[in-house]
Amino acid sequence: MALRNSPIAALRLLEGPQTLGKGPGFWGGFTTIVALACLYPLFADGYDVGNNVYFFNWTFMALGLSLIWGYGGALSFGQTAFFGVAGYAYGVLTINLGDAYGLTFVSLIAAVGLSALFAGVLGYFLFFGRISGVFLGIVTLSVTLVLERFMSQTAGPEWAIGSARLNGFNGMGGMPSLTIPWPGGDIVLFPDVALYYLTLAMLVVVYLALRILVNSRFGNVLVAIRENPQRAEMLGYDIRRYQLGAFVIGSGLAGLSGVLYTAWGNYITPSSMGMSAAALPVVWVAVGGRSDLTTTLFGTLLVLAGFQYLTIYGSQYALVVMGVLLVVTILAAPSGIFITVGSLFSKGLRRRLKRESV
Amino acid sequence: MAILETRKLDKWFGGLHVTDAVDFAVETGEIHCLIGPNGAGKSTFFRLVLGEHAPSGGQIFYDGRDITKAKPFERIRRGISVKFQVPGIFQALKVRQNLQIALQHHLEGSSLNEEIDRLLEFLKLKDAESQLAGSLSHGQKQWLEIGMAIALKPKLLLLDEPTAGMTPDETFATGEMVQALNAQGVSVLAVEHDMAFVRQIAQKVTVLHFGKVFAQGTIDEIVADERVAAIYLGEVHA
Numbered sequence: 001m002a003l004r005n006s007p008i009a010a011l012r013l014l015e016g017p018q019t020l021g022k023g024p025g026f027w028g029g030f031t032t033i034v035a036l037a038c039l040y041p042l043f044a045d046g047y048d049v050g051n052n053v054y055f056f057n058w059t060f061m062a063l064g065l066s067l068i069w070g071y072g073g074a075l076s077f078g079q080t081a082f083f084g085v086a087g088y089a090y091g092v093l094t095i096n097l098g099d100a101y102g103l104t105f106v107s108l109i110a111a112v113g114l115s116a117l118f119a120g121v122l123g124y125f126l127f128f129g130r131i132s133g134v135f136l137g138i139v140t141l142s143v144t145l146v147l148e149r150f151m152s153q154t155a156g157p158e159w160a161i162g163s164a165r166l167n168g169f170n171g172m173g174g175m176p177s178l179t180i181p182w183p184g185g186d187i188v189l190f191p192d193v194a195l196y197y198l199t200l201a202m203l204v205v206v207y208l209a210l211r212i213l214v215n216s217r218f219g220n221v222l223v224a225i226r227e228n229p230q231r232a233e234m235l236g237y238d239i240r241r242y243q244l245g246a247f248v249i250g251s252g253l254a255g256l257s258g259v260l261y262t263a264w265g266n267y268i269t270p271s272s273m274g275m276s277a278a279a280l281p282v283v284w285v286a287v288g289g290r291s292d293l294t295t296t297l298f299g300t301l302l303v304l305a306g307f308q309y310l311t312i313y314g315s316q317y318a319l320v321v322m323g324v325l326l327v328v329t330i331l332a333a334p335s336g337i338f339i340t341v342g343s344l345f346s347k348g349l350r351r352r353l354k355r356e357s358v
Numbered sequence: 359m360a361i362l363e364t365r366k367l368d369k370w371f372g373g374l375h376v377t378d379a380v381d382f383a384v385e386t387g388e389i390h391c392l393i394g395p396n397g398a399g400k401s402t403f404f405r406l407v408l409g410e411h412a413p414s415g416g417q418i419f420y421d422g423r424d425i426t427k428a429k430p431f432e433r434i435r436r437g438i439s440v441k442f443q444v445p446g447i448f449q450a451l452k453v454r455q456n457l458q459i460a461l462q463h464h465l466e467g468s469s470l471n472e473e474i475d476r477l478l479e480f481l482k483l484k485d486a487e488s489q490l491a492g493s494l495s496h497g498q499k500q501w502l503e504i505g506m507a508i509a510l511k512p513k514l515l516l517l518d519e520p521t522a523g524m525t526p527d528e529t530f531a532t533g534e535m536v537q538a539l540n541a542q543g544v545s546v547l548a549v550e551h552d553m554a555f556v557r558q559i560a561q562k563v564t565v566l567h568f569g570k571v572f573a574q575g576t577i578d579e580i581v582a583d584e585r586v587a588a589i590y591l592g593e594v595h596a
Contacts, residue, residue, distance in 0.1 A: 017455055217462050224448050224459045231446035231503075234408070235460050236434035236510060355450045355490045
């Protein structure tokens, strides 16, 4: 009993049946990539480094969707809803509380907690109401769009919480960046090198923690539910609790993305919960390979970078490309590009590809 | 004493009375087979016992306690386990992981691994442990699911046509497995079409017809019963 709960036993779960990558080769590569990411600011302009934090901001939401959809089998279009709830919550809290005494971090935690609580309530009705499959997607998408509509009509002065105006369609601005209290002058994390390191550290921690989670007993049951919910229930598991648990954690990560994005740009708008915003996480996660955390992470960064590049030529055009990318992925490489391309070189990945097409 | 008992169990689907005041019992330690022609209400009865359908009336008792309102997973936790007709396994997971998920309720660490190995031996699946469950032969899939069902250490094992699609040899081997479990004290309720299998394992047979208990007895009594032959066996043998 003691062994299972000890930190060392938890570290063993960094590798397991639910995650790609094991042994010195993988962890060597992992360390190299993290080291390169740490070295990058030394060779780049601080302004560019700060801008590129943008890419990291979205990865939490993608990893959350991988947990809910890739591991748990429940396609949620609701990630952007929790992103928006947490983003607005951070705005309202910090505008009212200010940025002294580490209150921005208190607000971060409170905003993520609020989005997780919202996910808990919504998820309770979804999973305990036995809503699954395409209906889960429809309901979560509806919630997102309702929130977008609601926030869009909050332009009037009556829509304010404390001193924070919600500002309707134009979005809410003026909230402080994350600020670390420090003797002799607080450190304000503007989009710069310090924020880059903080976000990178959070990403590494979340990625490793999720690896442990999906290889744990909880993760075993989660993939069992994805494979065959009836059998999982008939092994004595209350599958609704497991689905709800994954939904709350995954949605909370979307909330973390929302807070980081809002604090990074000092800005959040209703369109962050709109139709195209809701569809994009599904594209990132599907293209990379939703059934694994690592392929999800790299796929997300790759698609985001490509999308950003295309946006230079026009954002509508870029959205069409994203749509095409999703269709092509579903038709040609349903397990995602990394696993499909990798299977040309690796026997293990070929087996995995085969089993995902069962 | 009965491990499973239903009292005046009723189920209506709209105007259709699929389970009609069924009084039925599985005695502790017996292998009880439930047979009947197509549409007799066997599957519905099975689902009522599992809790996948809620009854329209009547009560279900397990081990002396009323479980009529208990959720399926709660029934499983009390000691009922089930093997479905279509193998309900986790296709994309390895055979070993399938068993691990079933066993991780009550075991961990080295005792978990030992129990998995023991089950793999019992199921004749030792060589296939790192295969994906979806790549097993049909008979092996059936056995794997039986393995997952018995991994829970049930007091009552429910089998829904456990030998569907099996070769005669596999069917016979399955019968031996069921008898071995029964010898360890597991009570068994099996819904089955295959009369050779029923003859092999059944200590008691109940015939359902139009949702009612039509006849009950040993396999020889049932086979000798002309009314049963008229509704069921005659139809099968014709």
